[in-house]
Amino acid sequence: MAISRRTFLTAAAATSALALLPLDSTGAQASASAAGLPLGSLPLGSLPAGANAGARLTNLAHLRFLLAEVPVVASATHTTFGIDVSPRVLAPWTYADTDGAGGYRPVGGGTRDAVTGSWTQGAYNADDIARAAVVFLREWKATGDAQARDEARDVLRSLAFLQTTSGPNAGRVVLWQQEDGTLNPSAIPVELPDPSDSAESYWLARTVWAFGEGYAAFRREDAEFTAFLLSRLHLALDALGRESLSRAGQWVRSDGRDLPAWLIAGGADATAEAMLGLAAATEAGDARSRQALQTYGEGVAAMATVPAKGWPFGAVLPWTGSLGFWHAWGAAAPEALARAGALLRRREWTAAAVADAGTFTPQVLASGGPHNAWAPLPAEAQIAYGAHGRVAAAVQAASVGGEGLRVLAGLAAGWFFGANTAGVPVYDPATGVTFDGVETDGRVNRNSGAESTIHGLLTMLLLDANRDIARIATSITGLSSFSGLRVIDAEGARLSAGCVVVRPEGGAWTGEGNLSGGAYVRVPAGESVEFDVTEADGILHGLVWRQAADAGEAVWEVFRGRRRLWSSRTPAGGTGERGLTEADGMLVPQLLGGDLPGEPVTVRCTSTGDVRLDALMIQPAVANAVYSTTSGAAVxxxxxxxxxxxxAVLAPGAGRAYEADGSQRGQAVGGGKVRVRGGGFTITQ
Structure with missing residues (x-):
C-alpha cells in the first residue's frame, strides 16, 4: 500500500521493532523464508547469477502466499465479472510481518478490532490489487504460465468489484476492503479523498493501469472477459473525464509557475501509472485510450526539467504542489513518457524520459541510491518501489536512447542484490521475498508486504526479459563507496553578528520541502554567512527558502584566500503567488555558476534584504559510485x-564513455585517466 504524497514526509515510521534490525547472514536466511517456503541451495546472501546463470529471477511464491480468497456479493453499485458463478475473488494482503520463526504473517492496514475482526483501514486495498494484477499478467505473457493467467483474471475481478458502477461516483474506486469482502470507503486514519471513491485518486490511476494491461493481454484469449475489462476501463475514463481530463489545456499556478491542471490527483506520479495502462490499451487498438494517453502525456511532459539548469538534474517532477520535491516511489513518469512518446511519435516526450534516466539517475546512484525523497535534498529510506522506478525508467528510455542506459539500468537494479545502504540483498529469487526497505543507517525492514513484493517482481520480470541487464545487476554484491551531493547547513557555518538561527516550531517540513537540519539562518541586509568548501572542482547550489514577496538578493562570493574568484546573485524572494501550494515561498536549490578550483575555498553569502538561508549544496563535478562485484568492482x-x-581511476577495469542519452563515445580509460563526456556518464567494470 503506497503512502499518500501529502503524508509521506510527515508520517512517523510505523515499523515493528522485530522487523527493523541490522541484518546478519543468519537473520537474512531466517527472515527470507516466506511462510515456511524453503530457501533451497541459494541463501539470500548469494548471487543468483553465480548459482545458476540461466535461472529465472522472477518467483511468484511470496506474492501467491499473500493472496487470499475474498467473498463478494453483488450490490446496486458494486459487482464483478462472473460473480453469479464464482462469488470469490483473489486479493493480496496489504502487509506481511515477520513472525519471529522464519516465516511471515499477513497483516491488514490500521488496527484490528478484536471483536469484529475488521481493520480500521482494511485487509486488502485497490492500489496493491491493481499492481498485483499487472505482475500476474506480465508473468503469464512472458512464460505462458496458465496459473498466472488464472490468478491475473481473479485479481482483476477483485479490482473490478472495488470500482463503483453507478451513481455520482461511478467509475471511481473504493480503496479498502475487509476480509469478509465488505468495502470500507472511509478509513481511519482519514485518507483523501474521503470517501475513497468520491474523487479521482492514485488507486483510480492504478486501476486504469491494470485494466489497460488486462485488456491487451486477454484480447486474443477470452472475448467476453476482454469486453468486460474494456467496459471497466472506459468507465474509469468516464470518471476521469469529469475531473482531470475535463481540465485539459488549463493551467494552475504553483509559486509563480504555470503547471498542468489536468494531472490525476495533481501529480505526474499517479498520471504516469495510468499512462502505462493506456499505452497497453492503445497498442491493442483502443482509440479512446489513445486520446486519453495523448492528453495525459502532454501534462506529464510539462513537468519535465532541464538538466543544464541544475536541480533536479532533468528529473520529471511528480507533484504540482511543490517545485522542490521529487520522490522515488511512484516515479514512473520517464517510463511512461518513453513508452507513450515512441508509440505516439512525440520526440519531446522521449527526450524528457532520456534526460530523467540518463542525467538524473546517475546523480541518484552517486548520492547513495534511490532515497525515497529529494525534498529537495536526498533523504529517507530506500524501498523497492523507488528502486524499480529507476530500473524501469532506464530500460524504457534505452528503447529510444543508447545502450549505455541499459548498463545504467543494471547498476540501478543492483540495489536488490546488495547495492543499498545496508549492503545486503533485499530480494531472494529462491522465495520471491522482497524486504520492505533499508534505512539510511543500514537497518533493514525485514517485513515483506504486497507493495515491496510487487515492485521487486516487476523489476525481476524486466531483468528476465533483458538478460544483459540481469548479468550486470546480479554480479553486484554491494555499494563500496559513493561521492554525490554534499550539504553544509547554514547554522553550522560562520555567521556574522546579526544572523539568527531559526528552528520552526512545526519542524523541518515547510509545506513543500524539508529544511536541511530542521533549521535556517535569517540573514538581514548587510549580514553574511561563510562556508568552508574543501571539494575540488565542485558545482555550487545555494539553498534559500525564498519568500513570495520581494526580499532582496543573496550575493554569493567565492574566495581563495583573500582573492575573490567569482560572484553570483540569487533572489531571496519574488516567487509570486503560492497558488495551489501549501505554503508561501519555495525551497529549491539555485545553481550559482562558476568553477571551483582544485583547492579549498571560502564561499560567502551576503544579504541585500531578508535572506532565509538553509544550506550550501555541493555537487561534485564528476560524482561517482563504486560497486563491489563478483569479479572485482564496477564504477x-x-x-x-x-x-x-x-x-582518476577509482578501480581497475574497462568500459565505455556515454553521452547523457546513452550513446557510446569511445573507451572509458585512456592515458591512465577515465574519460567522462560533458553531461554524460562513464561505467567501468
Whole structure:
C-alpha cells in the first residue's frame, strides 16, 4: 500500500521493532523464508547469477502466499465479472510481518478490532490489487504460465468489484476492503479523498493501469472477459473525464509557475501509472485510450526539467504542489513518457524520459541510491518501489536512447542484490521475498508486504526479459563507496553578528520541502554567512527558502584566500503567488555558476534584504559510485558539468564513455585517466 504524497514526509515510521534490525547472514536466511517456503541451495546472501546463470529471477511464491480468497456479493453499485458463478475473488494482503520463526504473517492496514475482526483501514486495498494484477499478467505473457493467467483474471475481478458502477461516483474506486469482502470507503486514519471513491485518486490511476494491461493481454484469449475489462476501463475514463481530463489545456499556478491542471490527483506520479495502462490499451487498438494517453502525456511532459539548469538534474517532477520535491516511489513518469512518446511519435516526450534516466539517475546512484525523497535534498529510506522506478525508467528510455542506459539500468537494479545502504540483498529469487526497505543507517525492514513484493517482481520480470541487464545487476554484491551531493547547513557555518538561527516550531517540513537540519539562518541586509568548501572542482547550489514577496538578493562570493574568484546573485524572494501550494515561498536549490578550483575555498553569502538561508549544496563535478562485484568492482562516473572531464581511476577495469542519452563515445580509460563526456556518464567494470 503506497503512502499518500501529502503524508509521506510527515508520517512517523510505523515499523515493528522485530522487523527493523541490522541484518546478519543468519537473520537474512531466517527472515527470507516466506511462510515456511524453503530457501533451497541459494541463501539470500548469494548471487543468483553465480548459482545458476540461466535461472529465472522472477518467483511468484511470496506474492501467491499473500493472496487470499475474498467473498463478494453483488450490490446496486458494486459487482464483478462472473460473480453469479464464482462469488470469490483473489486479493493480496496489504502487509506481511515477520513472525519471529522464519516465516511471515499477513497483516491488514490500521488496527484490528478484536471483536469484529475488521481493520480500521482494511485487509486488502485497490492500489496493491491493481499492481498485483499487472505482475500476474506480465508473468503469464512472458512464460505462458496458465496459473498466472488464472490468478491475473481473479485479481482483476477483485479490482473490478472495488470500482463503483453507478451513481455520482461511478467509475471511481473504493480503496479498502475487509476480509469478509465488505468495502470500507472511509478509513481511519482519514485518507483523501474521503470517501475513497468520491474523487479521482492514485488507486483510480492504478486501476486504469491494470485494466489497460488486462485488456491487451486477454484480447486474443477470452472475448467476453476482454469486453468486460474494456467496459471497466472506459468507465474509469468516464470518471476521469469529469475531473482531470475535463481540465485539459488549463493551467494552475504553483509559486509563480504555470503547471498542468489536468494531472490525476495533481501529480505526474499517479498520471504516469495510468499512462502505462493506456499505452497497453492503445497498442491493442483502443482509440479512446489513445486520446486519453495523448492528453495525459502532454501534462506529464510539462513537468519535465532541464538538466543544464541544475536541480533536479532533468528529473520529471511528480507533484504540482511543490517545485522542490521529487520522490522515488511512484516515479514512473520517464517510463511512461518513453513508452507513450515512441508509440505516439512525440520526440519531446522521449527526450524528457532520456534526460530523467540518463542525467538524473546517475546523480541518484552517486548520492547513495534511490532515497525515497529529494525534498529537495536526498533523504529517507530506500524501498523497492523507488528502486524499480529507476530500473524501469532506464530500460524504457534505452528503447529510444543508447545502450549505455541499459548498463545504467543494471547498476540501478543492483540495489536488490546488495547495492543499498545496508549492503545486503533485499530480494531472494529462491522465495520471491522482497524486504520492505533499508534505512539510511543500514537497518533493514525485514517485513515483506504486497507493495515491496510487487515492485521487486516487476523489476525481476524486466531483468528476465533483458538478460544483459540481469548479468550486470546480479554480479553486484554491494555499494563500496559513493561521492554525490554534499550539504553544509547554514547554522553550522560562520555567521556574522546579526544572523539568527531559526528552528520552526512545526519542524523541518515547510509545506513543500524539508529544511536541511530542521533549521535556517535569517540573514538581514548587510549580514553574511561563510562556508568552508574543501571539494575540488565542485558545482555550487545555494539553498534559500525564498519568500513570495520581494526580499532582496543573496550575493554569493567565492574566495581563495583573500582573492575573490567569482560572484553570483540569487533572489531571496519574488516567487509570486503560492497558488495551489501549501505554503508561501519555495525551497529549491539555485545553481550559482562558476568553477571551483582544485583547492579549498571560502564561499560567502551576503544579504541585500531578508535572506532565509538553509544550506550550501555541493555537487561534485564528476560524482561517482563504486560497486563491489563478483569479479572485482564496477564504477559509475557522472559528469555534472557541460565539458569533458578526465579523472582518476577509482578501480581497475574497462568500459565505455556515454553521452547523457546513452550513446557510446569511445573507451572509458585512456592515458591512465577515465574519460567522462560533458553531461554524460562513464561505467567501468
Amino acid at each position: 559509475l562516473y557522472a559528469n555534472g558539468t557541460r565539458r569533458d572531464q578526465r579523472v
